[in-house]
Amino acid sequence: MSQRTVLLCDLDAFFAAVEILDRPELAGKPVIVGHDPRSRGVVATCNYEARRYGVRSAMPMAEAVRRCPHAVIVPPRHQRYAEMSRRVMEIYARFTPLIEPVSVDEAYLDVTGRPGLRVAAAIKRAVLQETGLVVSVGVGPNKFLAKLACDLSKPDGLREIRADQARAVLAPLPVDRLPGIGPKTAARLRDLGIETAGELQRRPLQWFNAVFGSRGPLMYRLARGEDDRPLQPQSRAKSLSDEITFDRDRPAAALLPVLLACSEQVGRRLRQGGCLAHTVTIKVRFPSFVTITRSRTLPYSFDDDATIYRTARELYETHILNTDLPVDDPTGRRLIRLLGVQVSGLVDRSAPRQTTLFDPESRQRQRLHQVIDDVRRRFGERALVRGRRLHGRPRRPSHA
Incomplete structure (x- = not known):
């Protein structure tokens, strides 16, 4: 695992x-x-x-x-804070459907299989650019270390604590930095001569059981930075999207590899979240900042990259490449500032679903996606790249 x-x-x-x-x-x-x-x-x-x-x-x-x-x-x-919170949560949902809101201003996100610091930095940029708010982000292999990394880096923080760093980072901290240790428990531990997490780490499990009772095993693990508590998403996101803002305006005719890259990102997030979608939407922003979206709802649910890209490409060719929209360049080229792909109408993969003769889901394709997702999870996003993405693929300034 x-x-x-x-x-x-x-x-x-x-x-x-x-x-x-x-x-x-x-x-x-x-x-x-x-x-x-x-x-x-x-x-x-x-x-x-x-x-x-x-x-x-x-x-x-x-x-x-x-x-x-x-x-x-x-x-x-x-009411105003709730409105701004919803806007921020919608930004988080573009990066992953696995979100556990803790409060109006705090949430855990599971981005397993992707570079945590890069995703965190992209989230910080998106929240600041789209809302004007500053978000601190902690990255870790579990909820406790992610929370600790965030707390230690605020304000405007960005920090990762890896599993192999956990004990050393925790050692000098006061015991009340551990979840479940409040002022009374901290005072009790001080009476026992224990003031730091490092001193707790040197105690055996039997000691924790004697001091904390049924919570002993949990506190033993937390003192070492171990935490297997799962995220508990309150509800699934209504949509998933991936978009790229270019460092300079790009000709529309050269952006099919970017459309493919966005489609693959969205497909992987769908599968990661155990979701299927019904609708594909493209988003295009021109140098004038005019933004248009075009959507298509399919008669079946899907989570595969091919269906997402095929539908997005048809929308792009019909509504962007082969239309009479005004061009933005003296050479007659149509330029684009931002390009994105969104899927919506999400349902749980285990829910009953209608299929058709043209349903793209097949066991062979499903196995292929499992292999590709696993390779990228283990070796990084660029470990496997489709040939169509090799030429003209920009660096991704907006999302990891």
Whole structure:
């Protein structure tokens, strides 16, 4: 079984960041999101300028204002935060259907089989470019190490903790950095002469069983950076997409290899998530920033690259190459700034489905995809490349 690649994405000072987005004049000032300090409310969140004065989430508002009297107090707007959260979650869903939301500003993503740091960097760019928000991302072989990597790198963080680094990274940290160890348990451990995770690592399993009872085996593993808790997606994504923004505008006639590359990425994510799709959509943005989409729904469900690419190519040739759309270049070439492929109408692969005489699903093709996906998972995305992608294939600035 291949090692998992898990991301923890955490929006920095989310509520305060949204308020500053909507009111740019607040940038650079300490901002506290909370109700009137004369009430008994607490700080919902604050930006890093306010944190320099010792203000923290869940602190009584009166105490926060005492520490930072010149802070701007902004009442929370939860509907607005939910709206921005949905936008960010939609961006995450372009990278993987395996998403476990933890809160309005935090989510785990499973991107097993892909280079975690590259995917994380692409997510950070996409969130910043499309929403103006900053997200810190931790990468690890499990949920605990991904969360720890994120926490250790904030704000605007990007860090990976590999399995072979886990014990050394954990060793100097206080025991309360481990999940499940709160202030009372930490105080109890200090009474036993244990203050760091490294000191815990030197204790045998029997000691953990005596101190933690039924949680002993779990705490023993966590102290060593081991965590086999699965992601628990609340619901499947409604769509999956892959798109590339070019470093310079490119002629439309030369982009079929890019369309194929996007189709393969989407197909692999479908199979990774155990999904089938019904609809293929292409997205094209021109140098003028005019963006168009064209879709086709098929009479059967699919998850294979060939069906996605064939449908995307037909849409592209019909609506982009062979139309009277205006050109953007004095030489008469039609130029493109962004190209993407999306699939939607997702269903679980195990669900009953209708087939037709033209259904592309076959055992032979299914076995082929399993082999290709496995090779790329083990040896990297470029280990196997279709011949049609070898010429004119750009580097991928937007997605890993």
